[in-house]
Amino acid sequence: MGYHTFDAERADKLEEAGQRYQFISAEELLWAVSLSPDDTVADLGSGTGFFTDDVAPHAGEVYAVDVQEEMHEYYREKGVPENVVLVTSDVSDLPFDDGGVDAAFSTMTYHEFASDDVLAEVRRVLASHGRLVIVDWASTGTGEDGPPVDERYSADEATDALRDAGFTIEHEAVRPETFLLIATLE
Template identity: 30%
Template sequence: MTHNSTLRFGNRVENYAKYRPSYPDKVLDYLQQQCHLTPETPIADIGSGTGIFTKLLLDRGYTVYAVEPNESMRKEAEKQLKSTSGFHSVNGTAEDTTLDDKIANLIVCAQAFHWFNNAETKAEFKRISAPYGHVALIWNNRCIDADDFAIAYELLLTQQTSDYERVNHQNLTETDFANFYREGKYKLVKFPNFQVFNFEQLAGRAFSSSYIPAQDTEAGHRFNAQLNALFHQYQTNGTVMFQYDTEIYLGRV
């Protein structure tokens, strides 16, 4: 993680916690089956943010080390999850988790890996991964051409945001994953996911993204006005939908 990437979401925590999508139950079922997880399995959630994926793991009874360098996001997760059995909040980065050697039977990175330094992260994940442990890199990948609204929203992002195309996780290639996983071997599976929004929720979801101008700036007000026009053009019964492919890259390092 670069210093910049660890700070990017500090002013977006409330929107991030409220409006980012969760993950389908089938994702947890798949990881449990493929990684032979039991309630005693220690899991490291790296770049855990506000704890969206951490909570799903805790709900299944796992012990989770939630590693997050952004203080605001980490404190939000602690506020939500501090009383949950098995939750351990850790101030660390992907490249320096501060966790013990061979502690994790599974390492997960949900919506985070594209911010990491791949080479340093690989070395750190090797250190903290238990023998035969797995690494799951997970994204909710918004379907940018699912319908007319999705196409129009994508066009708005490319035209009105500063670095959307630069920080898009889809910039990662098969070569990046092959270089990261041991012997270049990994599985990729996808599950459908979606969110339905009224305008307030859509705006919250949009402004949770670090590449969109901050909500209380002049540029943010302009973006919000354009988003509002887009919503009213494409809404049906007062809502619009984001469709996602939830992608899981699974292998060993």
């Protein structure tokens, strides 16, 4: 699908903890990503760094990847943790070495970049036994929050795409508005 990106002029909305944690808590995200203190992690579609900030204290280095430089400007003003590197890039062309990332996660952005090419690129940069966590808006949701329903994927569609890209699905949770997938590489 690859529809629109989040409007950077509304970036303040991405900092509303009550709203953001309603769909995935920091604790659940950390559980899903399952980090070691020296791991290198990529937040794919990091926006203002809301969830990047939750992950950073538990990782060695975190790449906050966003296609919009305006989101990085917002993050700089907010304050970027020392171990976070801001990367302005499309997820389809990540500037990382093959196998250079131990884990990657996407919170509410998969619908913006999902494609076979992007999943191949994520697979390229993930290390052997690397982990990919996707939390996104479900096409089965009401559309009251998040993007329009017709811009979303179902958990089954995302699971099929990940399997086709060579990932193994370790965990799947489908909620009223969202889904959570944990996928790994062999």
